[in-house]
Amino acid sequence: MFPTDPVGAAREASRRIIRELGFLQDRFVEGGVSHAECHALIELGKHRRCTVGELAEILRLDKSTVSRTVSRLAAAGYVTTATDAKDARRKPFALTASGKRRLAMIDRSAGGRVNEALAALGEVDRSAAIRGLELYARALERSRLRAELSIRPIQSADDPAVAALIRTVMPEFGAKGPGFAINDPEVDNMSAAYGGKRSAYWVVERGGRVVGAGGFAPLEGGAKDTCELRKMYFYSEVRGLGIGEMLIDLALTSAKRAGFKRCYLETLENMTAARRLYEKKGFVPLCAPKGKTGHFGCDAFYERVL
Incomplete structure (x- = not known):
């Protein structure tokens, strides 16, 4: 009992x-x-x-x-x-x-x-x-x-650490080469790339070190009411602690406050833990990609209503 x-x-x-x-x-x-x-x-x-x-x-x-x-x-x-x-x-x-x-x-x-x-x-x-x-x-x-973890908005001083995070984690899942976000020009200047009124990006810190990050921005080539959950990655040491869910909740709440009606994301089939989390948070699988992100290497697509 x-x-x-x-x-x-x-x-x-x-x-x-x-x-x-x-x-x-x-x-x-x-x-x-x-x-x-x-x-x-x-x-x-x-x-x-x-x-x-x-x-x-x-x-x-x-x-x-x-x-x-x-x-x-x-x-x-x-x-x-x-x-x-x-x-x-x-x-x-x-x-x-x-x-x-x-x-x-x-x-x-x-x-x-x-x-x-x-x-x-x-x-x-x-x-x-x-x-x-x-x-x-x-x-x-x-x-x-x-x-021990804290989430805060990205600052320009975080750019090198965030770039290192993205370039370390993505290859773990085979996301390297043409067609992946690792090659986006914004990777080296994330604070400026997400500094707009309808964009936001956060870093996860542990002991003053960036161990995770993620954010949202308008979906390129998509409907004006649709944003994209972008570049959400974590070092292995903090995966499974629930920080990803906290960051997603923050991003979705902020995106809705910014006027978006839908949130779209692209990922990989082999990122099974991430896909389980997306589905838990209400994201529904799509049969085809949306917008014009240029990430033709991705093979799994999701969307949810905000």
Whole structure:
């Protein structure tokens, strides 16, 4: 039965898991290390070598905290500074023999506790529990990553980053050569190209870096009441976070406010995730292209009423 308060139920279950696994204790009893140190050992065991910065990113902790954590592990003889043959400037850490033994002890203890819990469940419930935890963890990660993103109107200073985005993403889907938007003259000067009253273009930022973009403009060679959703691309690191849907909603709302009645777009059949999103947002497939965009390399066409 679905809980009447899913947020409260998820929070309560999270608290119970944290308490049952002993995460409120200062140290991981069997391992003799703090929980942060325990996680650092696990990740060093998994990745073999990591810098403080890399561990900070993985553990979701600031570098100063991780630096102190690694220093304590080094003092205990569990980690040591390693070398990177490809990059002498990189200073990774690696597990010592003592650190590997300590990690094995942690794995036996923690693994045994989880194994006992899963053994108490039937096969169906066990699979459901594992799947539920995976989904929950993934949802928390997506929520965190999405909160790091922001959308704002393009500025002239963004032009090089947007051009690089377009020229990086389009070839991933085979959209290069004649007949594709990658060759449009506006690619190097997007801020000016979309500076008109009936055009708009936005960039998606993460930590001051442009990781996505998209906009709309009147459909070239088309009806005056029809706009085109244009050059909407995202680096792989932010795909699947829902930012594409947010940007489409912003573009459609703005296009309607600008007086357009319809929105048209061109894409590729092999951009399956994008096409699913377009259809989710009400775009209907067309049998043939509209307007005179010059993008004869595209093979999928959509339109929706605003």
